[in-house]
Each structure stands twice: as structure tokens, then as C-alpha cells.
Amino acid sequence: MSATSSHRSFYGLILVAPFLVTLLVFFVYALIRALVYSFTDYNLFNEPEFVGLENFLGILKDKLFVTAFFNTVLFAVIVTSLQTLLALGLAVVIGGNFFGKQFFRVAFYVPSILSSAAVTLVFIWFYQNNGFLNGFLSDLVSHRRSLWILIAGFIFWWIALVAIYALRGRAVNWFDPALLLLSGFLSLLLCWGLSGSEFTTAEEAVVSVNWLGTQEYFGPLPRTMWAIVLQNIFTTVPTFMLLFLAGVQGIPKDLYEAATIDGASRWRQFLHITVPQLAPVTYVVVTFGVIGTLQMFDQVALMGEAAPLESRVTLAYYVYHSAFPPGGQPHVGIASASALILAAITLAVVYLQKLMGVREKANG
Amino acid sequence: MVNEKVAGALNALGQADTRRFLARMAWLYLFLLVLATVTLGVFCVAFVASLKEDALTNPTELSINQLQPSSWKGAWSLGNAGADDAWFGGLAPGREVVFEVTYANQSLEQLVEPVVKIPKRRSSIAQPSAPEVSAQVAVGSLQLLRENAQVLYDEVSGTKVTPRQGVSRTWRFTLHHRGATPFDQVPMVIEVPKGQVLIESTLPASRIERRGRVASWRNVVPGLLTYVFGNYVRVIDDARSLTTGDSLFMSWTFNSFFIAVFKVVLTLIIACLGGYALARFQFPGSRLIFYTMLFSMMVPGQVLFISNYLVFRDIGLLNTPWAVITAVVASAQVLIMKQFFEGIPREIEEAAIVDGANPFTILTTIFLPLSRPALASVTILGFQGAWNDFFWPLVVLTSPAESYTLPVGLLSLRNVYGIAGDWGMILAGSFLSTIPVLLIFIFFQRYFVENDTSSAVKG
């Protein structure tokens, strides 16, 4: 028996060897070296020289690092919470299986499977000062009269139709889609009828918001970072929504039926059944979200000169920038120190999550 | 009587339910459509823009020259006349193409004969020794075809558009290839005094320059495909390697394929062996390996890349695909395989163990055939991940440009052409680079979806 056992452990070691080698070389050794370098002054040419905590103290004094730190943390918090809430909300609104899922699934998945390089380039074009977004906004503002007529017409027909039905003594739901579609159609007709008259003349307006090349802040983040936030949400929400949707389908229907009999409102059902039942999915979505967003690099690198460094820098980019500064000397020590700080944040968040995630599951 | 009443009430109830059901459906699909439009809309408008000569002019304009049947007709016939190639165009020696232009101005006296030229292109980006088109292609004399005494046209000056009323004249001329070199492209410029406006031509002008004085064509003998997908052709054709003359974009595509395939194979080997070992074998340090593996999945790549970079530098593999392929820590994949193997009942392998089969035989003959779904998922997601990877290739592939992968290549396209505002080309490159992953997604959709769902439900 002991012979077989040692035999098997020999085989086990052989089998695990390829993985073990890569793990040791590319992870354990690399991690140890990063730790060592973070306490040294090393520029790829000299012998690494021990400098104690100087690198860590140095980056804390570096304005760019501080900006990168806040950009990263706030970006992660904002993107993760927005995308989780939006995805959850959308999934609940759709609320289960539907016909034609295959088709919509493609539409919702595509943005998240494409390379971030390609997607980011498309979005940089989208955000150019004379790009699509500003052009679209300009068109909206230029045709504001038609838009107002459209909206006003819609509301008018809506109220009118409900009133007509009510006068005829037929109970009608305000949100009856047939009613709304009819009002929409009628208001389009109205707009079309008025086209060419001075009510709908376009007033040339040019919206020229500087989405990327600016240092202005909007709330806690530079506007450039908000543009990246929007891009991230765009690409991840539909996918996460599908995850939540799968979760929603898995919730036993009798839970809702029992709650309805108890007289619980929709909102209470959502809070006390849907949310706890979805806790495992939420845990995955949030964990993926946090780890992904904390390491955000591709978008920043591809943004390049389209935006000032201060408005787009993240910790991951700061690390790369310190290791390979354009035209300057590599600061391997500083890069390693800042990379370790990034790792510490990531681990802390994952640990915190684990604590909370486990508790949520127990409650559910 | 009572029965009828009940039946009526039931009927009404049924109708109300149907109504509510239909209403719900209508809302649901409206909502899904809006959502799909929002998610795909950006890509759709970007795709249209990628066809334009200049992706930044009138970005919201969707009716563009490249999508007009009249331009298709012109491109088709010019390509046919120039080189018997209606799809890709060109101008062959001895051939002649006929071109028509219509100019408008406010009065007949101001309407002068335009000057047509084949410009000397002293391009500094293209190959320096390329033969000069202007020396071999001659412009025939202009022939006045017709006159129109009443036309309405727009005069464009800078960003200002002024509607005008005036007269127009149509001229016809030929371009004759007198030399011996077949050309893929023939540029052309036509100059007129300010105020005279080009309102129609066999092929729409690529650019209006000199504040309205010059209309220029990048290529007057395109075929249909070269015209509509001009930027796509340029992405593949324009950027070339100096040493070999190969298209850089094709090199990047090849590298991406090469790297992705080998990386997936390597990952599969490591993941199957490692997963099997961790699932079924007790050996010293197995728990330590397991926890290190879990830990490694949480540490960002930015911590590890400096040391890994130095490792590859020291063994001299920088700027080779092997630096990207071999730097693989397949922790997540090992975990997937381990979990899958653990789900396989032990009874299945026990008979084989008793027969004295060695673990490799058991792995290949029993475990792997049972693990097709997991293997497929690791393969497909691994390919997608390798194809899209940006950070690590950026670190180890710096020169020459032929060694890049597609995402790194896209960055260099952005640096080279972004400075000239040539977004059509950058967008075209982006879209081309996504085709393989898109195809894989369409064919193997369920692996993407199922994997996410199962991992989500498992937590």
C-alpha cells in the first residue's frame, strides 16, 4: 500500500510538474523579485541598490501617483456599482425567458468578447471633438424644436386618448402599450405634417464638448475617466445582465406566489426574494468587476495623446509608465512599489468581498 | 343562463389576460430592441464611418458616397475600363478611362474650363522607389458635353454651406496609360477658380481642398470593392515592412493566430495534467500548490511583468512570439479542469487502475473523452483571451513592427495614423482585427454563455 501511495505521489508530482514550473517561475519568483525590487533603486543598468522604504515614500509624494490612486479606486467603485445595479435592474425588468433569446444574446455579448484594443479605438473615435457623440448631440440640439413638438405631441395624444377612453366609460391603463404606440405614431404624424413650417426649422447648433483632452473634473473623476466609465458600462452591462437573467430564471416561482398571497408589494418581493436569491451571481459580478476595473490599463494606453496623462492615469498604467517611461530612465523600484500597492488593494477588496459574500449567502 | 354568465366572465378574463400578456410582450421586445440598439449602435455607426474617406467629417451622416449605388456604378465601370477588374480596379498599360465632371457657377462667364492633372506624388510614407504615375498617364483634352442653364447647388466654404442658383457645364475627358507599369491606383486633381463648384462626377471626389478650388481623387480607377472598402484595403496594403515588403497587418494577424493556437495548446496540456494531478493524487505540497494557484489568480499582472520581462530578456526571447506563448500561468484553467475531473465518478477509473494502467493512459483514454465540454470551454475562452491580450505582448514585443500581435499593432496604427486624424483606417483595422473572435463566438456561442452562467451559479 505504501508502495502504491509513494508511486502515486510520484506520478502526481510528474503530472503537476509543468504547471508547477510555470507557477514557480512566472508567479512565485516574479512576486519575490517584485518585493525585492520595491526596496531597491534599479534602472536595468546598475546593480540594484537597497534603499529601504524610499520608493514607497517617494511615490506617496508623487502627485501623479496620488492622482492614479484616486482615479483607480474611484473608477473601480463607480464602474462596479453602476454596472451591477444596471445589469440587475435590466434583468429584473426583462424577468425571465423570452422568445428570440439567441438573437438578442449575440447583440448583448458582442461588445464584451471583442478585444479592448478594438473597442477602445472605436470609442476614442466616438468621443473625438468632431466625432459621433458631439455630432449626435449637435443634431439633437439643432432639431430641438422638432423634438419638443414630438414630445409635446406625444403627451397631448396620450392624455387625449386616455381621456377619450375614460369618457366612453372604459377603464384603461395609463401604460397600455397600444395606447402609447398610438400616441407615438400620432405625434410623429403631427411632426411630419408640420415639417417645412417654421415650427420645425432646425437651428444650427454645434455641441463641442471636449470628452477626452481635458483636465476638468466632473464630480470626483476627470471627465476623461467618465468617458472610460461609460465605455466600460457599455461593454459589460449587457453581459452581466445575461448572467443575472440566468439567475432570475433559477429563482423558484413559488417564493413569489407565497409572497403575493402574503400581500407583499413588488418592491418588497424584489428586496426580500430577488436580491438575496441572486447573491451568488452578484458576488461573481462584483468580484469580476472589481478585479477587472482595478487593473484597467488597455484603455489608458490606447488613449495616448488624446488625453493628458493626469486625466487618464491609473495605477496599472503608472506601473508601466514608471518601468518604461518614454525617453527616460526605467525606475524598476518605483514600478514594483506601486505594483505592490495595486496588488494590496486588489487583495484587500477580494478579502472584504469574501467576508461579505459569505454572509450574504448564509442569509439567502 | 348561469353557465352563460360564467362563460362570459371567463371569456372576459381570458381577454384581459391575453391583453396583459400582449402588452407585456410588446414592452419586453421594445425594451430589448432599445437595449440592443444602444449596445450595438456605437459599433454600427463606427462601421459606416470606417467606409468613409474621412471618418471625422459629418460623423452622423449615414448616407455616404461609399454606400450610394451611383458611386458603385462609377467604381465598377472605371475598374472595368481601367484593368478589366470591376472588383479591385487598376489601370493597365495602353488602357483608357473616360471621366465626366459637372461644374456649376453663378454665371456662364465665370464658368471656366477646369484644369485636370495627375499629381506628382512625392510620398514620404509609401515606398520611395515606386514608379511615378504622372509620368506614364496622360490626360486627354476636355470636351464640353452639355450645359444646363438652371441649377441649384450648394457652395461649401470651410464649414459654411450657401445654397446657390446658377448654371452648369459638363465636361468629358480621358486618362490614357502610355507607359508600361500597371498601376493599382491613379490619383487625380482638378483645379478651378474659387466659387466654381463640382456638383457631379463619374466618381465622387475624395476631398475638396484649397477651400473649394481643388477636388482630389485618391484613386480614379477603383473597383467596387476597393472603393467601398477603401480603408480596409489601405490597412492591409499601406503599412508594409521595410525589409520584406510584407503587409504589416497580415503579419500581425499571423502572429496573433500563431500565438493564440500555441498558447491554447500549452494551456490545455498544463491544465489537463495539473488538474488531473490536483484532483486525484495526494503528494507532498499539493495543498500548497492549490492555495498558491488560488492566490496567483488574484495578483495583478502588473506586479509580475517586470521579473517576467527580465527572464525573457536574459534568455533572449524578447520580440519573439515564444515570449508571449510561454509566459503562461494557467491557474484558472487548472482550476476548471480540476473541478471537472472531480465530478467524474471514481468507479470509472478504478477498473483501469486495477488493470495496472498508468495515469497518463487513464487521463487520455478515460478522463479526456469525458471532459469534452470543459476542454472546449478552456480552448475557446483561451483563444479569445490570447487573441485579445494587450498588456503582456505590449511589454515583450517592441520591435520590429512585424513581431506585433493585432492589439499591439492597433496601438501602433493609432500612433502612426491617429496623428494625421486618419480615423477611417484605424476603425477599419479595429473591425478587421475582431473578425476571428466574432466568428468563433457565432459558432461556439454556447461555450461563452454556459461557462459564464455555470461559474456564476456556482459562485
Added chain:
Amino acid sequence: MKLTLLKALTLTLLMVCTVTAAAAQKLTLAGWGGTDKAIIHGLLSEVLREDLRALNVEVEYLPIESNFGQYLMNSLSSGTAPDIFYVDVNSVDVLAGSGKLQPQSAAELQATMLPVLVESFEVQKTSFALPKDFNAYAVVYNRDVFVDAGVDIPHAQDTWSTLKEKLRQVVVALGDEGVYGACLKAGYTGGFSPLLLSTGWEPIGADGRTRLDDRFEQAFRFYISLFHDNIAILASELGHSWSGGCFGTERTAIAIEGNWLAGYLRDKAPNLLYGAVPTPLNAATGSAGNLLLSVGWGLNRDSKNMRLAQSVLELLTSEKAQRWILASGLALPSRRSMAQAVESATGRDAEAQLANAIYAGVNRGYVRPYSFGAYGDAWTDPINEALSAVLVGGVEVDAALKVAQQRFDDMYQRFQERLQ
């Protein structure tokens, strides 16, 4: 029999010798990608082909499209660096500090170059690279814009104020067509440095300190006023990252750029009719200012073929080579003897005018190199950030200058510590 064997042996030996001699030695050359790629390739494969063959050497050019500094640092540290490579004047200190740059000793060759260029590649009196060519700024204007606006074209005696006035008139006449005076860049390079230096401001004082004095503030405020008076806009507003890109769209009347603009316009706006004059004068000092940008050829100290590399270096800086660089619209020759060639440069009028305007520009007034000693490239950061803070961040001038001065003082402190 024996004799034949001996004969055969000698013959083979001889053959081996000739084969080894005939096999050309290989040298690699690295520089920027983009426009430089085709130009240097043309230089090697056409202009210098015979000379290289005479030296029995094959030279391969490696165009680096990505971050050149990163590439150079990495390859130097890993011992895979090319034999000869570009040395940007602002990175010469860092590269010399790495100990991988061979000091230049060919005094005769250096004597044929413009002294100001040679000096800019010196670190502690040792020269570390041979100036390849140089560039500086000139005012490039769009003739059609000035004709259509009915405004006089810029001329060499313009001061910054008269130029601004001309641009203002252009905007008045053509503003409704979306035409602006110029695109501004929020940075030290570009239009700001000629303006700033024309005041006589010294980037780094004799004591190593940078002082943002009245002259600096005057230039700073003037530059900002171009933007606030709606005469100029930011390049990004036209979807470009530099003022030359804006100029190519015909939406700006002028651009203050170097000779590289000629090559750019050749590709992107070949029909644009432009002209050029030297950078404007400062009304108070009566002088112009200019920033001298230069790139040199550096030798890898670890090169296995130093002698050969040295010979190739001489070829690369020969008159023939420099004439090619000039004709390709990239940069101006660094040889003194080439001044005549620039002045009599035929070819396209506009391109010759631009080259002349730049040449004239570096011969009048305050000209300073784009190099900042041990501070390196980072010296420009406080100025770039101050401009950016005011232009795109909406910060007040006083506040921005205060921050910048503080950063220069900090930098001086750090620099002092490092020297000790």
C-alpha cells in the same frame, strides 16, 4: 600528386578566405518609425547604396513605431541594441549615464557641423552623438486663407502683436466658415517656445534654477490670450493632436511648426498652397526666439564592429545623405557647408521656403536647444501642465504659474540632492 593536393588545399583555403571576405558584415540601425522609416530606408537603399557596398557592409534599419526610449533602454540593457541609433537631444544625458553610449572622438567631422548642434550633444564636455540633422520652428501660413480673407500674408518683420492682429482679421473675415487663426498646443514645444524665448527668457539660469519671471509671465499671458480672444483653438477641437494636423485641414491660417510639416503635408494635404516666414519678433527685445530640436546618431559602446560603425556614421552624416534628408522634407542638414544648399534648394517653392525660414530663424535672436541637462525631458512638465491647466482646466494664470514655480523649485532640490 602531392602538389595537386597542396594546390587543392590552398585553393580551398583561398576560397574560404574570399567567401568570408565577400560575406558582408551586418550592422543595424535603429530610429523612429513613421515618416523617418521610409526616408532612412531610402537613404540606405538608394543614396548610400554604392558607398555601403564599397565598405562591404549591410545596414538594416529598424524603425521603432512604439516608445523609442523604452526600446532603446531595454535593448541596451539586454545587450541586443543596434550598433547605431538615434539619440534625441533631450535624452543624451540619460543615455550617457547608462554608460552604453560611445563618446564621439572624430573632431574633424564635428568641426564641419554647426557648433551649436555639436554642443547640445555634450555631457560634461564629452560629445556623445553626432548631430544627424536639426529642426526649429517657423510660421507656416495657408495662402488661400489669407487671400480669401483679404488679409496681408505674414512676413519676416512681423512682431507677435502684428501677427496676432493679422490672425484676428482672418477670424473676423472667415470665422463663419469655421476658420481660426491657429491651433494651440498646451506644451513647451510648438508655438509657445519661440514666443517665450523671444522675450530673452533663460530656461535654466547659470545657477541651475528656473525662474518664471515677468518675461515668462508676459509670454504666457500673450499665448493664453490667443485662445481667450477666440483667435486660436485647441488642436483637439479639430480632432487633431498637433497644430500641423489642424493646418492640414485648412481650418487654420497658420501653424508654428518645423520642417516635418512639409513631409506631413506632402502626404496628407498635397495640394495645400502654403508659405513660410521665420518666427515673429518680440516688440520689446526686437529679437525672435526659437527652439532647436536635434537628433544625433549615437554609437553603441558594445558594438562588435566599432570601426565599421564609425565609418557608416560618417556616411550617414555626409553631404549626400543630408541632401536627401532635406529633399525628403524631414529636417535640415547639420553640416555648415549645407547652408548654401538650403538657400538654393529648388524643388517645391513652399518646401524650400519653409526650410529657409527655419534656417533664417535659428540665425536670429534667442535660440535655445531642446535639452535640459540632467533634468531631462521632465523639465518641460511644469510648463506643459501650467499651460494645460489654464487652457483646458480653467485655472487662473497666477495660480498656475505659482504651482509651476513650486514644481521647478522642487525639481531643483531633487536635482541638487542627486548631484551631491
